[in-house]
Amino acid sequence: MDITPTHNTVPLCNGDFRSLAEALDYAASGRTGYNFYDGRGRLATVLPYSQLRSEAQKLAAKLLATGAEPGGRVAVIADTHPDFMRVFYACQYAGLVPVPLPATMFLGGRDAYVGQIRRLLCDCQAAIAMSPAGFLPFLLEAAEGLELLFVGQIADLDGVDASQVKIASAPRCETAYLQYTSGSTRYPRGVIITQKAVMHNLSSIIRVGIKVQDGDRCMSWLPFYHDMGLVGMVLAPMASQMSVDYLNTRDFAMRPRLWLNLISQNQSTISFGPPFGYELCVRRIREPEVGRFNLACWRVAGIGAEIIRPEPLRQFARILNSCGFDSRAFMPCYGMAECSLAVSFMPLGHGLWVDKVKGGDFTDLNREFLPVVDNAVEDGEQINSFVVCGCPLPGYEVEIRDDQGNVLPERHCGSLFVRGDSVMEGYFGKEEETREVLSADGWLDTGDMAYMLDGNLVITGRQKDLIIINGRNIWPQDLEFIAEQQPEVRTGDASAFSINGRDGSEKAVLVVQCRGLDVNAYSDLAHRLHGLVKKEMGIECLVELVPRNTLPRTTSGKLSRSGARSGFMARHTGSKASLSETLYSFPEISAQAI
């Protein structure tokens, strides 16, 4: 078995298609395609675009033979597996709407995962639900009692007679797919992306962002259920007829060096990751093995999906410099599922551009960021370093606004709004949530804080309240929900947020107010919450129990997470050492006080 080649037999066509199906039609005329590697870095499956197209078309007819109506949703567990590609593209030919679902699993996490998949099946009102064999038992359990036309894996459709089904050749469905945001698992939001939006974004990514050229090859371990993995590393390569080599996210997390091995071995030129991915390599790669890699080929090392801190990236470049990695390959970018994927890219070959500014709290609206000139810093003055994320792609309008909606000048920090052809139609089945972020005249409130610098975007803070642990987004409401499910805890009595640990990494904190517990019950609840958070979210979480009326509320009576955080910090200042080392921080209040 050989991988699909890097060089193609047909001329490069830069994503100028009307639909994903049309793009695959063209890609199928060449010899490039998708390749899948196993957890040991061995080639497992080769799927040239030509073969993918014919398999997808056959599957399309079978999906329609189940009775699915045009525009019907086909939920598919987006494990890094060739079956995902077959189902996703079959939907493109059938005029159905694929909905990639997460393929994450934690130790002992069966119930939490099944519950999450069930909520998503209901939210997108799936007509069909599919999965590769490995996840099938969970999908079957999640779909129990739901009225679906078909639940199963591709092989289960073998016997279906689709000879009477006609596949239309004209553009099939205005909606290309639904993309669940990496937001709350408890309150999911499915972004509606049209063919027009995604094709516009792909064309910008391919022509302006990474400037695909003959000889390019991609390598990716990003999950297919995230926008960067799906649009950036599945759709963009296909729409520019590049070959891609895939490694399962889990296998990357376990053996990060496989990422660099595969790039070296196949001489890949393009690979993206969140900052955390680069950091994991720094942590796990030993000096003596660096000589095994050959990374001079890597011309685009994209970075996105999180706030970018420069230091771990510099370390990555330092360690891998001797095997040819060029730090100018680093390409910070900014985007989100609500914009199909990409909003801005740094210019190719520029590397990291760090803007050093004076100031403390960088989430203040309308504060001006004065640059640090010639490293002149007064004693005790706080300095922030931000990585510049480049100019918005063509077709985007960008505004930085204060809380009154006024547009702010350069170097003033505010809320980032964008408008353009790649922006979503809205959230599926959620008019109110859509109206909250998308105005009638097309402006999207990104929820991120930013300032402009010579036409470039500088992101200073991310979506309000979001917690990021080891590269994963954790939504505070999911942690709070876990607490509120406990019999001792009332709705609205839990608040979750993150604090910075001593090593600079984020730590999740869950503060819960409760009453009338003795010491044993108190300890029992704290331990139970700690265990549940670990089981359902896979993270370590500090749990603090406090007396009633400790958590501050906003004027509208809602719990204030930033207020809860300030209170927590105030209670624990001076005891920071024990904070980052212990599982729980119990305030020194007597049992009677509770």
Place this chain on the structure above:
Amino acid sequence: MKRDYDDIVKTLFGILDEMLEEAPELDEDTDLLEDLGLDSLAVMRLVEAVEDEFDLAIPLNVLADVRTIKDFAGQLQKMLEEK
């Protein structure tokens, strides 16, 4: 190589002892999350070590039903028998 259950448990103890800086007393009922406090990255390191030791590929879904060392050893035994 055929490994019996006790042997698997003993190997798991060894891997965990090496992985954890301050390993508590381990027994079959030790809960990997609640007693040992493994987060998702630590779980990945554990799975990596176990895969290398037993020369197995452990699918993600196997972990869904694993809470204790006994659970894990049982799953591994099953996989080794099917190998």
